[in-house]
Amino acid sequence: xxNTKSILALPGDGIGPEVMxxxxxxxxxxxxxxxxxxxxxEGLVGGCAIDAEGTPLPAATLAAAKxxxxxxxxxxxxxxxxxxxxxxxxxxxxxxxxxxxxxxxxLRPALLAPALAEASSLKAELVAGLDILIxxxxxxxxYFGEPRGVTTENNERKGFNTYVYHDWEIERIARSAxxxxxxxxxxxxSVDKAxxxxxxxxxxxxxxxxxxDYPDVELSHMYVDNAxxxxxxxxxxFDVIVTGNMFGDILSDVAAMLTGSLGxxxxxSLAADGRGMYEPVHGSAPxxxxxxxxxxxxxFLSVAMMFRYSLGMPEAAVRIEAAVSATLAAGxxxxxxxxxxxxxxxxxxxxxxxxxxxxxxxxx
Ligand code: NAD
Numbered sequence: 556x557x558n559t560k561s562i563l564a565l566p567g568d569g570i571g572p573e574v575m576x577x578x579x580x581x582x583x584x585x586x587x588x589x590x591x592x593x594x595x596x597e598g599l600v601g602g603c604a605i606d607a608e609g610t611p612l613p614a615a616t617l618a619a620a621k622x623x624x625x626x627x628x629x630x631x632x633x634x635x636x637x638x639x640x641x642x643x644x645x646x647x648x649x650x651x652x653x654x655x656x657x658x659x660x661x662l663r664p665a666l667l668a669p670a671l672a673e674a675s676s677l678k679a680e681l682v683a684g685l686d687i688l689i690x691x692x693x694x695x696x697x698y699f700g701e702p703r704g705v706t707t708e709n710n711e712r713k714g715f716n717t718y719v720y721h722d723w724e725i726e727r728i729a730r731s732a733x734x735x736x737x738x739x740x741x742x743x744x745s746v747d748k749a750x751x752x753x754x755x756x757x758x759x760x761x762x763x764x765x766x767x768d769y770p771d772v773e774l775s776h777m778y779v780d781n782a783x784x785x786x787x788x789x790x791x792x793f794d795v796i797v798t799g800n801m802f803g804d805i806l807s808d809v810a811a812m813l814t815g816s817l818g819x820x821x822x823x824s825l826a827a828d829g830r831g832m833y834e835p836v837h838g839s840a841p842x843x844x845x846x847x848x849x850x851x852x853x854x855f856l857s858v859a860m861m862f863r864y865s866l867g868m869p870e871a872a873v874r875i876e877a878a879v880s881a882t883l884a885a886g887x888x889x890x891x892x893x894x895x896x897x898x899x900x901x902x903x904x905x906x907x908x909x910x911x912x913x914x915x916x917x918x919x
Contacts (some may be wrong), residue, residue: 556708558590558591558592558826559591559592559594559625560591560593560594560627560728560866561594561595561623561624561625562582562591562594562595562596562597562620562625562626562627562861563595563596563597563598563619563620563622563623563625563626563627563673564579564595564596564597564598564626564627565597565598565599565600565602565616565626565627565629565652566597566603566628566629567603567628567630567631567632567645567670567801567839568600568602568603568629568630568631568632568633568839568844569599569630569632569838569839569840569841569844570629570630570837570839570841570843570844570903571601571628571629571630571631572722572919573844573845573847573849573851573903574629574835574849574851574853574854574855574903575627575629575852576855577614577851577854577855577903577904577907577910577911578627578851578855578857578858579595579627579909580907580911580916581638581855582595582627582792582858582862582909583595584911584914584915585862585874585875585914586862586868588874589868589870589871590869591847591866593873595701596619596623598613598615598619598620599616600612600613600616600628600631600632600648600649600652600780601631601632601645601646601648601649601839602631602632602633602636602645602727602839602841603633604616604632604645604648605639605643605645606664608645608863610641610648611631611643611645611647611648611651612647612651612652613648613894614649614654615653615830615890616648616652617651617656617673619635619653620652620655620656620832621656622651622867623830624626624651624830624865625830625831625832625833625861625866626656626831626832626864627832627833627834627854627857627858627861628649628652628832628833628834629638629834629835629854630834630837630839630840631645631646631648631687631838631839632644632645632646632648632670632838632839632840633761633839633841633844636701638659638691639797640901651822652767652832653693653694653832654694656775656824656825656826656830656832657694657826657827658693658694658730658824658825658832658853659692659693659694659695659724659727659822659825659826659827660690660691660693660727660728660731660825661690661691661692661803661809661820661822661823661824661825661851662686662688662689662690662692662735662823662824662825662860662864663684663689663691663807663810663812663820663822663836664685664687664688664689664812664820664821664860665685665688665689665790665807665811666685666687666814667682667683667684667685667686667688667730667813667814668787668819668879668883669683669684669880669884670880670883670884670886670894671814671815671816671819671883671893671894673893673894674814674815674816674892674893674894675812675813675814675815676812676813676815677813678789679683679788680741681789681790681791682704682790682791683812684791685791685813685814686794686823686845687790687793687794687795687796687810688739688794688795688796689775689795689796689798689803689807689810690728690731690732690735690795690796690797690798690803690879691798691802691803691804691806692720692724692725692728692798692799692800693723693800693801693803693824694718694724694800695724695800695803696718696719696799696800696898697717697718697719697755697799697801698796698800698801699717699800699865700715700716700717700718700719701719702715702717703715703716703717704894713799714856718752718754718801718832719754720754720757720758721770721798722757722761725757725758725761725762726761726765728797729745729762729765729797730765730768730866731760731825732745732795732797732907733765733766733768733769733772733774734769735795735894736769736772736794736795737769737771737772738793739747741771741772741773741794742772742773742794742795743772743773743774743794743795743796743797744774744775744776744777744780744782744793744794744795744796744797744849745759745762745774745775745776745777745796745797745798746776746777746778746782746796746798746802746806747759747776747777747779747798747799747802747840748778748779748780748830749778749779750778754898755799758799759776761903762774762797771915772803779798779805779806781800782796782798782802782806783805783806783809785807786806786810786813787809787813789885790813790912792809792812796870811833811836814894815892816850816892817836817837817853817855817891818835818837818849818850818852818889818891819836819850819852819853819856819873819892820836820837820856821833821834821835821836821853821854821856821857821859821860821861822834822835822836822852822857822860823857823861823864823867824862829852829864829865830865831861831864831865833857833858833860833865834854834857835856835857836853837853841864844892845896847902847903847904848890848891848903849889850889850890850891850892850903850906851889851903851904851906851907851910852889852910853907854881855875855879855910856875856876856879857877858875859871859873859876859879860872861870861895862875873916875910876915877913878910878911878913879913880915881908881913882906882910882913885909885913886899886908887899887901887905887909888900888901889901889902889903889906904912
């Protein structure tokens with residue numbers, strides 16, 4: 556294993572820079588334990604890039620992202636840029652990175668730290684130990700299909716989108732989900748609407764066609780309406796879920812809520828060659844930016860995913876995840892977390908210090 560890895564850090568806007576700074580420190584410390592040096596460069600994306608360069612995704616940022624082993628992103632957006640036309644907003648920078656890097660596979664784990672079981676919108680016994688991985692196709696489906704638009708004919712307005720998948724798009728996301736299931740408990744549920752939509756009948760057919768290549772994975776299929784219901788009824792029945800762009804968008808938010816806090820949820824977006832972009836699920840949280848109130852744990856867990864999926868350093872990932880769990884188990888809480896009291900409320904910095912303490916010394 557090369558002992559140098561290159562990371563592009565894109566802090567972005569709002570609380571993005573606040574959670575990125577300690578995340579980089581944690582990443583350096585975790586990598587050093589494996590004798591690996593991280594070279595971290597920084598770039599502009601989102602609102603800060605609009606202010607500095609007049610575009611949410613400067614060409615230099617995309618080029619640096621393509622050259623790096625992995626990209627870490629904080630968050631983009633905020634009220635300051637909301638008056639801009641849709642095509643010029645900070646979020647366009649994010650979409651441009653996903654497209655430019657061909658990040659077709661979006662992984663969103665919904666993992667409930669035992670110490671936070673009471674924070675879920677479901678009863679603690681239904682979610683204690685919850686560990687689901689949703690694999691969402693990110694660059695195709697109805698969000699990108701053509702034709703699309705709104706037309707007016709005979710005084711009637713008509714809005715339309717196209718739900719389209721090619722077999723190769725289905726096959727590559729399904730293969731990545733089968734491989735992830737092999738590394739977990741070996742169960743994969745493919746979610747579609749094959750009883751109504753032809754495109755998702757093709758989805759089901761392609762998933763079945765390649766299932767024979769993964770005899771150690773137990774494959775099941777579920778219609779999306781049933782999956783939504785099952786996720787809030789008995790979520791622990793799932794291990795890995797694979798689905799298309801729109802269904803994945805919706806189901807991953809449902810699964811996220813089961814874990815109780817937006818400030819805890821990491822994500823990874825991967826390309827075919829294993830390179831990826833890692834970011835917390837939350838946004839730039841302008842309401843708390845600059846107040847030392849941001850929970851940095853989603854960003855830290857995104858760093859753990861980066862070590863696991865792009866840098867080939869699963870031990871470093873486990874070390875960070877264990878440090879986060881130990882920090883929560885020891886009672887440390889930022890304001891957004893269940894169980895926060897005047898006595899245990901941490902700032903962004905003190906929470907980060909607690910995690911760093913658990914990582915480097917085993918305790919604080
Ligand atoms: P948000 O996720 O920024 O905030 C929603 C709520 O959760 C807020 O009350 C916020 O204070 C809280 N919150 C979020 N992250 C937190 C954390 N780490 N610690 C503690 N509390 C946290 O969503 P929003 O308010 O709908 O959007 C704000 C801006 O972020 C918008 O401009 C939006 O477009 C953008 N956004 C960006 C991304 C991204 O960069 N990936 C994702 C979602 C929203």
